Amino acid sequence: AQKVTQAQTEISVVEKEDVTLDCVYETRDTTYYLFWYKQPPSGELVFLIRRNSFDEQNEISGRYSWNFQKSTSSFNFTITASQVVDSAVYFCALSDPYNQGGKLIFGQGTELSVKP
């Protein structure tokens, strides 16, 4: 069965600190997709990134970067020089590989608080 674990329930940092959110997944399939979503205090879920299981290249987008390592089944998310606007709950998710519309299996979420 597929499973996503975000062991960090809450993280609190001071503005400008770097912070890494951990995501560990379990799946027996060789083809899958991994996602990160952001849920700001307003409540909506905002897509951040999708990663193909065959593409282990790290990705950087501005202050955000993602480290995908199949060997450790991890897909960690780093925010560099954090800002107050980064305060949110962040979810890691895994797509169901059997093409059932791409059902997402979510981790429990990590609540990030960035203090000024």
Place this chain on the structure above:
Amino acid sequence: DAGITQSPRYKITETGRQVTLMCHQTWSHSYMFWYRQDLGHGLRLIYYSAAADITDKGEVPDGYVVSRSKTENFPLTLESATRSQTSVYFCATGPGTTKNIQYFGAGTRLSVL
């Protein structure tokens, strides 16, 4: 054009009452999903639909009913609400392949007293 709209945004009801949460999309995505969000559980899939008149259970379907007579609408009904169904409900849509992103509505916060 919001793309995906959930209504109502907030709802308070009593145990035993029937409640329907609405979800409407303008993208013509084939797949639609209902998730519930609870502390410590992340988001869990309740039901999903691959097309009009095709629905299937997710991880936590008990106590919920769905229908999809039109591609754009996917209502979720709690036939007899219970306190354990107090949650935030999210509707999502997707084009229908595993590589595609799901797009989420703003959510409905439901309280069952």
